[in-house]
Amino acid sequence: MTTPPPPLPWVHIIDDDPDFRDALAWLLDSRGLPVRQWSGGDVFVQAVRAGAPLWDCCVVLLDIRMEPLSGLATFEQLKALGWPWPVLFLTGHGDVGMAVAVAAVKNGAWDFLEKPFQNNALVDRVEAARQAALLWQAEAGERLAFQKALAGLSAREREVLDELLQGHYNKNIADHLGITPRTVEFHRANIFDKLGVQSAVELAHRMGRYGTPPAPPNAAPL
Helix, strand or coil: CCCCCCCCEEEEEEHHHHHHHHHHHHHHHCCCCCEEECCCCHHHHHHHHHHHHHHHCEEEECCCCCCCCCCCHHHHHHHHHCCCCCCEEEECCCCCCHHHHHHHHHHHHHEECCCCCCCCHHHHHHHHHHHHHHHHHHHHHHHHHHHHHHHHHCCCHHHHHHHHHCCCCCHHHHHCCCCCCCHHCCCCCCCCHHEEEEEEEEHHHHHHHHHHCCCCCCCCCC
């Protein structure tokens, strides 16, 4: 019998201390979280550049003090690649000032944890990041589907869509575009069907929500 793969999101532990990596991996594995270990940020970035599987929904635990590539430098390289998933920094006591850690969070990191930390607190933060990643993945999929449907509209349907978003009625749209109200109704029905909406209000809501690329998941401000 084939053993099914562990559930996403994976938790990637990036730390150059093998004993700490093993202990952290054991803790997370004991709580049922799928884990993979990495000996350094440079190794992880190289793997990200080389293959798609690491782009699957995941969470990264990233030690801030590493050689040859520090945690902050690793994070910057991941951001440059368009990395969308939550990154939690692990800092030793006195490694970095609070201002640096807060700046990292404001720059897109999910959170930071100072060693030594309580096991339950760490697992809770990791699980919160995993749930955020799952929600972001679901919304990103819905957004992509909506944007594909939007791109599939004809030029005339797009004109009618723009008029609808301005709150114009069918007769006004017909006058503006030089077509009959019945033709407007035809295009309106096609737009609603293609975009999966039932009303102009729902259309405006979905355009506002899905009309632009999604922002990566982020923690609430400290």
